[in-house]
Amino acid sequence: MLGNFIYSNPTKLYFGDEAQRHLAEALRPYGHKVLLAYGGGSIKRNGVYDDVRAALAEAGKEVVELEGIMPNPTYEKLMEGVRTVRQHDVDFILAVGGGSTIDYAKALSAAAWYKGDAWQTFWVEQKDPAPDQRILPVGAVLTMAGTGSEMNGGSVITNKEKGMKIGKVFKENLYPRFAVLNPKYTFSLPQRQMVAGIFDTMSHIMEQYFSGDDDCTSDYLAEGLMRSVVAASRVAVKDPLDYEARSNLMWASTWALNTLIAEGKTEDWMVHMIGHAVSAVTDATHGMTLAAVSVAYYRNMAAIAPARFARFAKVVWGIPADGKSDAELASEGIDALGAWIREIGAAPDLSSLGVKGDQLDAIADATIIFRGGYTLLTRDDIMRILRESL
């Protein structure tokens, strides 16, 4: 835990199977006109929409609806939101959905009253709204665990016209002011989406954990979260309606990416970069693309940082040291990760996502490379990892 950092996370979390009962009280301090932002019709089928509308009515809010927010929200859709906000002079944005919807709400908060080119300023140039720019407060009702968007400033937007997908991490004034986390709201999710969310969570933790070799409290917390995710996932894949397992998965996913376990860390994030590039050639779910490349990626990293991977094997997977070398332990740890990926039904490799050998060059070309947790990869390294992931 070396270096200097600032921790600030003002998001208030209402957790539990009755969490929505606090929604009206959570909304009350904010303005009269609420933009209710959501994706497709799933929240209308599973009762979440009705709960939310009831809370909005109880709080006496006027509601403007914005539906159709897609899994990778586009800049075009964002501009539709900007027009809606300006037309109705909305006071507050309530996002009901998963990470995409909440990412969208944060983007809209920043873009709604910005006078310049929002895409250029916030995503391309990675600037923040000026202190005197009007931003809209955001709240969230989460319906899918995994992205962590409910308690951070992350906002990934896809600009189809420019062929670019860029993530921006806003400062804490754009974090959701509150999030309603009801594990039962994730019950109607298809199992494959649940599993993708589980692996997304695990990947977030690993991408922060696999960096540095100092003694840092954040790594011990990361190990705790990983052990909790693994334990709960094993229950949830057998019984997706197990409330305890789903609640641990939801809570762990929030804490996996709300800055806590990143404090004092350099972090990695190359698995996410490769996974994003895989998404460019398939329509596979984000979490599955991460799973498909993780074993090969981490086997390559373990060759560079065997001590950290040996620790991962012992602490997260409970593999006895028994006089083994760090390299041996590291290898067994990654075997355990691979076995767990298959056990929960995540994608064990790229072939399972339909990726063919002749697409690997395109994936490598699309991979944004920067220095990860332990090394700066070359394009050849990426190609090797992709071949090993087939």
Next chain:
Amino acid sequence: MLGNFIYSNPTKLYFGDEAQRHLAEALRPYGHKVLLAYGGGSIKRNGVYDDVRAALAEAGKEVVELEGIMPNPTYEKLMEGVRTVRQHDVDFILAVGGGSTIDYAKALSAAAWYKGDAWQTFWVEQKDPAPDQRILPVGAVLTMAGTGSEMNGGSVITNKEKGMKIGKVFKENLYPRFAVLNPKYTFSLPQRQMVAGIFDTMSHIMEQYFSGDDDCTSDYLAEGLMRSVVAASRVAVKDPLDYEARSNLMWASTWALNTLIAEGKTEDWMVHMIGHAVSAVTDATHGMTLAAVSVAYYRNMAAIAPARFARFAKVVWGIPADGKSDAELASEGIDALGAWIREIGAAPDLSSLGVKGDQLDAIADATIIFRGGYTLLTRDDIMRILRESL
């Protein structure tokens, strides 16, 4: 992770050996007149006072000083603070010190403009300030790790006239708005105080961890924190100037008692109750009284909840299961806790604090008993634990 809860922790943390450089910026949003509250002269000897005065000057604040806040802050001293705040119409309270000073600042925030009997309302009746009551924002500069007061609502006040010491946990509007956590600010602390803080931290974690037997993410996080505390403590007791170890200890102590690892838990806190009662007959430091009774207390609890203590042995102390029963593992885990207490130089028993056998009845009489993590103890149980702790 069953049950419903609300997580909300707005305290902004500035961490690192340059954290004080943010103090002026942290103070700026608040009013002009700052009450600078601190204890004795130690902060004048180690340079912290000069850093803080420089930041106050940089932020252009007018400063009113209130010194002499004692280790167990008294209601009498609180009333002195109330008079000072009212006389100078202070806008903000900056607490510079350890948990007692920060506890005091929160108490003063609530009491400063309260028109009734603050002791009766906030501590005896455990009420919170009414929404329309003026409270003063509090900031903290931490000089001792252990209590966690820098990021929670806890405020223990001693009323000497009534012979009572009561803790109140205020809501998040009384949490410090920010805390400056510079591990080097703890370097000048005597080793015995450092060790007491380490055990206080460990005890906070154990008192939340040893409750329930469900699968709960909070317990995995607690295990991570305990492992980090144990690892860092082993370095710090040999080299108290090891920055990495002291920084992990400081960070872990904050997260040990800021509500995170309590979410979804019933908690215990009987070790704190017995420790407080021990304080009534000795002048031993809080953390040392906890250490002195923990081994005996937890040995009694392990008889009731062997599975949880077996898990503690395996995960926190790395004891191999090797086909042992839960009871055997639990016993080895508590042995490891006892060995660690001796290793770091914490109090292994009550005799080491000068407590005599004929004082045990008085301690038992002074112990407030409620249902802990696994059982409701009787006075006879307390006496047995005290005898085993001698």
